[in-house]
Amino acid sequence: MARPDRGTTLIDVARAAGVSRQTVSNAINAPHLLRAETLAQVRSVIDRLGYQPNRSARSLRTRQSRLIGYCVPRPNPDRLGWVLDEFLHAVADAARGAGYHIVVFTPDSAQRELDSYATMLQTGGADGFLLTDITHRDRRPGWLRRRGVPFVSYGRLPASAGPAWVDVDGAAGVAAAVEHLVGLGHRRIAFLGWPEGHRVGDDRADGWRSAMAAHRLAATLRGYTDDTITAAAEEAGRMLDAARPPTAVIAVSDTVAVGALRAARARGLAPGRDLSVVGFDDTPSAALLTPPLTSVSQPLQEAARLLVEMLVARLAGRRPERRSVLLEPTLVVRGSTGPPPPGR
Amino acid sequence: MARPDRGTTLIDVARAAGVSRQTVSNAINAPHLLRAETLAQVRSVIDRLGYQPNRSARSLRTRQSRLIGYCVPRPNPDRLGWVLDEFLHAVADAARGAGYHIVVFTPDSAQRELDSYATMLQTGGADGFLLTDITHRDRRPGWLRRRGVPFVSYGRLPASAGPAWVDVDGAAGVAAAVEHLVGLGHRRIAFLGWPEGHRVGDDRADGWRSAMAAHRLAATLRGYTDDTITAAAEEAGRMLDAARPPTAVIAVSDTVAVGALRAARARGLAPGRDLSVVGFDDTPSAALLTPPLTSVSQPLQEAARLLVEMLVARLAGRRPERRSVLLEPTLVVRGSTGPPPPGR
Numbered sequence: 001m002a003r004p005d006r007g008t009t010l011i012d013v014a015r016a017a018g019v020s021r022q023t024v025s026n027a028i029n030a031p032h033l034l035r036a037e038t039l040a041q042v043r044s045v046i047d048r049l050g051y052q053p054n055r056s057a058r059s060l061r062t063r064q065s066r067l068i069g070y071c072v073p074r075p076n077p078d079r080l081g082w083v084l085d086e087f088l089h090a091v092a093d094a095a096r097g098a099g100y101h102i103v104v105f106t107p108d109s110a111q112r113e114l115d116s117y118a119t120m121l122q123t124g125g126a127d128g129f130l131l132t133d134i135t136h137r138d139r140r141p142g143w144l145r146r147r148g149v150p151f152v153s154y155g156r157l158p159a160s161a162g163p164a165w166v167d168v169d170g171a172a173g174v175a176a177a178v179e180h181l182v183g184l185g186h187r188r189i190a191f192l193g194w195p196e197g198h199r200v201g202d203d204r205a206d207g208w209r210s211a212m213a214a215h216r217l218a219a220t221l222r223g224y225t226d227d228t229i230t231a232a233a234e235e236a237g238r239m240l241d242a243a244r245p246p247t248a249v250i251a252v253s254d255t256v257a258v259g260a261l262r263a264a265r266a267r268g269l270a271p272g273r274d275l276s277v278v279g280f281d282d283t284p285s286a287a288l289l290t291p292p293l294t295s296v297s298q299p300l301q302e303a304a305r306l307l308v309e310m311l312v313a314r315l316a317g318r319r320p321e322r323r324s325v326l327l328e329p330t331l332v333v334r335g336s337t338g339p340p341p342p343g344r
Numbered sequence: 345m346a347r348p349d350r351g352t353t354l355i356d357v358a359r360a361a362g363v364s365r366q367t368v369s370n371a372i373n374a375p376h377l378l379r380a381e382t383l384a385q386v387r388s389v390i391d392r393l394g395y396q397p398n399r400s401a402r403s404l405r406t407r408q409s410r411l412i413g414y415c416v417p418r419p420n421p422d423r424l425g426w427v428l429d430e431f432l433h434a435v436a437d438a439a440r441g442a443g444y445h446i447v448v449f450t451p452d453s454a455q456r457e458l459d460s461y462a463t464m465l466q467t468g469g470a471d472g473f474l475l476t477d478i479t480h481r482d483r484r485p486g487w488l489r490r491r492g493v494p495f496v497s498y499g500r501l502p503a504s505a506g507p508a509w510v511d512v513d514g515a516a517g518v519a520a521a522v523e524h525l526v527g528l529g530h531r532r533i534a535f536l537g538w539p540e541g542h543r544v545g546d547d548r549a550d551g552w553r554s555a556m557a558a559h560r561l562a563a564t565l566r567g568y569t570d571d572t573i574t575a576a577a578e579e580a581g582r583m584l585d586a587a588r589p590p591t592a593v594i595a596v597s598d599t600v601a602v603g604a605l606r607a608a609r610a611r612g613l614a615p616g617r618d619l620s621v622v623g624f625d626d627t628p629s630a631a632l633l634t635p636p637l638t639s640v641s642q643p644l645q646e647a648a649r650l651l652v653e654m655l656v657a658r659l660a661g662r663r664p665e666r667r668s669v670l671l672e673p674t675l676v677v678r679g680s681t682g683p684p685p686p687g688r
Contacts, residue, residue: 289634
């Protein structure tokens with residue numbers, strides 16, 4: 001194996017591989033354009049000759065790092081891990097196909113979340129950003145837009161942010177859960193959600209309200225909780241201790257659903273038999289719970305592919321063909337839902 | 345808010361902020377060296393003047409991208425998500441402190457896993473690599489070493505690889521599980537592990553064997569399974585159906601432990617009461633299982649900090665102070681372990 005030889009040029013590689021200079025350039029910058037055999041052959045020559053095209057020299061010419069910045073959400077032990085594994089993998093896969101890589105970073109501190117974005121920009125560490133976990137009054141979209149920095153968001157944005165987002169239709173997901181439960185015979189279907197004013201949560205609650213109305217069922221059993229297992233278990237407990245408790249609970253997230261399962265079990269109720277519970281997100285833990293949790297699943301692969309496609313178009317100075325995409329989620333039915341107990 | 349002005353120089357920033365040029369340089373390249381107030385002040389001037397130190401120009405000077413490459417393991421639905429969320433976060437935090445960022449990438453294909461490393465190197469996309477999920481006969485350490493590329497591994501390496509690794513003492517973790525179970529009164533303690541020849545698995549099995557020997561207990565109940573829930577449930581079932589089944593099972597991973605819980609439940613045994621089960625890794629799902637899973641927890645924050653410290657030393661051309669570090673894991677006791685059933 002040859003040690004890298006700083007004197008080897010792209011022309012040397014093209015000659016040795018018997019291909020054009022453009023083909024060598026593509027092998028490095030746009031490998032997806034080449035046939036697998038050609039790519040393998042050029043790569044083996046690059047490797048043999050120890051050719052090192054310098055990303056930095058290229059970046060200086062194009063003013064691009066070909067890096068997409070992604071600020072990784074901080075894990076919380078009282079919350080189910082978000083679907084980071086699968087999402088990150090899907091995003092990295094899609095980026096590779098477009099000749100980009102994902103550079104992950106963490107916030108400097110909760111108080112100064114924008115500082116970490118500023119550092120990435122100031123050092124040329126990323127050409128654009130992928131945002132997730134968009135919160136109510138998120139300062140990032142406006143901040144990036146004012147600076148003319150390309151970004152896309154997994155989670156819808158207000159029109160003022162110059163939207164480039166992909167989101168999952170939360171209302172449709174929860175409506176599908178209502179249909180499933182009504183089909184099983186439930187009528188007292190509660191919604192255990194976050195306090196109002198949180199866009200994602202309000203959207204999911206709306207799906208419950210309108211689907212209940214479509215079946216002429218009263219949407220009165222509404223609980224409010226933070227997105228932690230502990231708080232959700234307390235609020236679910238209050239709902240179950242009421243004079244006329246629900247026979248089914250749709251939770252705004254899998255974390256909240258785990259709280260509902262705990263509250264049921266603490267009262268001697270068997271989830272799936274005495275109380276049906278539906279979650280949202282289909283986190284990796286959902287299938288492992290006892291009973292396995294019925295949950296609304298997000299199409300992560302498709303979301304990742306679209307997000308990268310839209311961001312890459314923006315980075316190339318093009319308008320993305322679609323500026324916002326709402327994807328349909330799927331209800332995954334498991335053992336935590338069943339017919340209501342007899343006589344209820 | 346000023347638009348970036350390509351004409352603004354580092355000297356302009358130093359003058360406007362009333363600090364030295366070195367301080368401005370540190371604010372960009374080594375922010376951890378500055379006091380928080382100084383850093384905030386310099387950053388606000390950088391932002392106001394729209395100064396953009398170019399990473400590419402800097403890289404060309406230093407021949408460094410200041411990026412650490414990390415090939416993200418592919419998720420598998422029949423396996424518990426590894427502790428990626430927390431590990432990735434810890435690594436990104438540690439890297440930021442040292443002025444580096446983590447660039448994640450995915451393998452081109454299972455057959456050609458080295459190609460993705462070659463691409464990263466050939467395009468100058470990373471200065472060095474962080475390896476995880478080291479497998480038996482892993483080709484990556486030798487391949488990187490032959491090319492003189494700095495890397496560190498979470499998982500021990502053979503001496504021939506020129507070790508720079510951090511690992512968790514799996515034998516000690518499993519031995520702690522045996523102590524816990526013996527303390528509860530168990531004597532028929534099984535080990536459900538991977539086929540032999542897998543270093544991580546063999547290490548954990550050794551911990552069981554030697555701890556059993558220390559208590560003069562027979563280490564005969566040994567099951568073999570792949571690291572999937574389905575296969576583990578089958579093998580655990582065979583052990584439970586034997587003439588003299590174990591009263592406790594130590595699983596080589598949380599995934600295998602979930603299989604053991606399933607097998608127990610399928611036979612009408614209540615885990616934690618009729619059969620004790622211990623996992624390994626303390627994955628985010630462990631605490632959510634029914635009963636919550638007793639599991640061996642890896643010190644991920646500490647491992648991440650050490651890995652980055654060792655890699656950064658190598659990237660700076662220094663020998664790291666420690667070339668290999670074995671960390672002690674902790675047993676987290678939850679409801680899946682209890683005294684053996686009376687008379688067993």
